[in-house]
Amino acid sequence: MDLQRTILIVGLAVVGYLMVLQWNQDYNKPPELSTTEVVSVGEAPVAQAATGSSDAPVLESDTVVDHGSAASAQLITVTTDTLNVTIDTRGGDIVSVALPEYPKVKSQPDNPFVLLENSQNRLFVAQSGLTGTDGPDRHGHPVFTAAKTSYQLEDGKDNLQVDLTLKTDKADITKRYTFERGGYQVSVDYLIHNTSDQMWRGNFYGQLKRDNSKDPSSEFSSKTTINTYLGAAVRSNEKQYQKVDFDDFASKPFKETVEGGYAAILQHYFVVAWVPGQEQQNTYQTRVVNGNNIISVVEPVVEVKPGQTGEAGAILYVGPKNQEVLAKLADGLNLTIDYGILWWFAKPLFELLKFLHSILGNWGWSIIALTVIVKAVFFPLSAASYRSMAKMRKLSPKLQALKEQYGDDRQKMSQAMMEMYKKEKVNPMGGCLPILVQMPVFIALYWVLLESVEIRQAPFILWIHDLSQMDPYFILPLIMGASMFVQQLLSPTPPDPVQARVMKLMPVIFTVFFLWFPAGLVLYWVVNNLLSIAQQYYITRKIEADPNA
Structure with missing residues (x-):
């Protein structure tokens, strides 16, 4: 006994x-400091071919050189059945995403949860561009132009295309966003028409930038909120799902070239992830710039012959942690729904x-x-x-x-x-x-x-x-x-x-x-x-x- x-x-x-x-x-986790100012979102990676390999771009610096005046940039709104999106024509970045299917609080069904934003309370944005030898983002964000300032998915339509255009001295570039009805994945494609008499070379990059503000899920609950993992995740050569804490971005930065993969930032119930081509070698890297945490992916070099048109791009997922959808996008991305050591059960x-x-x-x-x-x-x-x-x-x-x-x-x-x-x-x-x-x-x-x-x-x-x-x-x-x-x-x-x-x-x-x-x-x-x-x-x-x- x-x-x-x-x-x-x-x-x-x-x-x-x-x-x-x-x-x-x-419940007793000390709150993290949130930003009190709107932070510039113009820090873009600059890539060049690594020594001995044109397929392994290296991030160099974050110098910002504007390709247009601040007054020339504008915000574009895009509305679908699942996403309310704001695009900044400076860089064509997504600076805000709200999810109308997921209210902030249940008592306010018309007040959607905001996943991406650039405000006094929080900086969390999705950036993309073309860097490398001829990429317009090599030294900073260019300013695109758009036909309209507001787009909406029409009834009976299954998708919506939003085109941003840019002319450089070597190419006419169209940055195309494609939104799908009922979906949270957005196709981001660059159409590059080489107008010069020389080969155009560049790399597509996508990056997520977030400050150290706390998970917004805790702000919209009247009850004590459970804090789950808030940080980044990638697929490495060793693991399908590897967490990268924000605290490690500066002290132990991650950098690896992986076939396929993804670059994600997780929070309670929701995830934002760049998913590049899965049958190519992509380079992933974390870093800290001006106090902001950045995780990026750079794709292999794209070459476009004179007079020809080439393409580059990736998929951006912005939405809930849906196991079936995430599993189809990239190997291991569904593991962002982290069940801990008893995941098998x-x-x-x-x-x-x-x-x-x-x-x-x-x-x-x-x-x-x-x-x-x-x-x-x-x-x-x-x-x-x-x-x-x-x-x-x-x-x-x-x-x-x-x-x-x-x-x-x-x-x-x-x-x-x-x-x-x-x-x-x-x-x-x-x-x-x-x-x-x-x-x-x-x-x-x-x-x-x-x-x-x-x-x-x-x-x-x-x-x-x-x-x-x-x-x-x-x-x-x-x-x-x-x-x-x-x-x-x-x-x-x-x-x-x-x-x-x-x-x-x-x-x-x-x-x-x-x-x-x-x-x-x-x-x-x-x-x-x-x-x-x-x-x-x-x-x-x-x-x-x-x-x-």
Whole structure:
């Protein structure tokens, strides 16, 4: 009995410690400083052919040389069913993107979440251009011209093209944005018509620039917000998904040439990524310029003969972390939906949850159905554990008698206990299994609810309007604590008074931890506890009523 309780207490202590660490990371993370001024977005990479290779461009400097006056630049708005975009004709950069399908807060459905912006609060923009030998962005951003200042995807149309034009001394260049209905990927293509009598050479580059402001998801929640990973990610030669923290951009900059790949910046539920051609060698690099974090990709050299027209470009994804879409764009990009070390279990768990949602139409009921399925799968194992606990409970008077018989002689008492366990065919370790079985499911579901944009602002019933946020009235955590207390009543009482007091405190400790957990996760734990109570009550009463058990 002492061994069993010791293992249980150690296990619960470890779980509690991990929860404290996770709570501290999620809720007690010090806020990062946000910018207070609008930062210039004109810092473009300059590329030239690396020594001995015309296919491996190298970033040189960030000198800004304007190709036009500031007054000549203007902002262009583009509206589709999924994106509200602002393009600056200086460089043709995307300086703002709002997502009308994803409100900032659920109570304001017409106020879209802003993913990219260049404002006093935040700088996060997507830049692209042509650098290299003849690229107009080699020494700074040129100013394009556009036929209109406003574009909108018309009803019945599946795509929208926005052309920006530029004339240089060697080429006529069209920067073409293509927006798709229902999509968050934007094709960015350069059409280069060589008007000179010499070969035109240049490289397409795309880069994401972000300051160190905090994740905007935390600004639009009335509840305590969970902080997930905010930073960059790339596909390296060694990993399909490699995180690159903003803190490492200056101290340990990343630079690698990879076949295919992507350059992304992640935040809670959303991702922005440049996806170049996947069958070519692309160079990725991180750096810090004027306090801003920049991750860029430079494609191989494009050569255009005199009088000919060449093309270069990439896909820009700006939107939610949709696993199916991201997986089709680039190998490893879907891993930006980071389920942690239990990804191998969390991913099928999410697929099952999504399947249940397709039937039930509500994520809360889907979580309940998932809990029932998981409980059914582990029913035989749980039943064996509860039978062991019931037998231990039945033996409690005999254990108490042994304690009184041997007093403080722990060695003799332990020997007597082991002999009794052997005679009664009781496994003192059996009661540990329910907790051990639940924890992987719990942790995997934690990350599923944390990372899946489908759960964002998903309602359940009554007072639960957002399963991804904590219960606003703490009702579910209190029910969860009460259910844990009932489970303790059905469990054998430890003979050691200190252990007994510690076990009685566990429902209180867990309730405090769960106060700030997502309501969907607490819902899973509550339903799991209720099913466990029913199963444990039935088995306990059956064994206690059977004198031969």
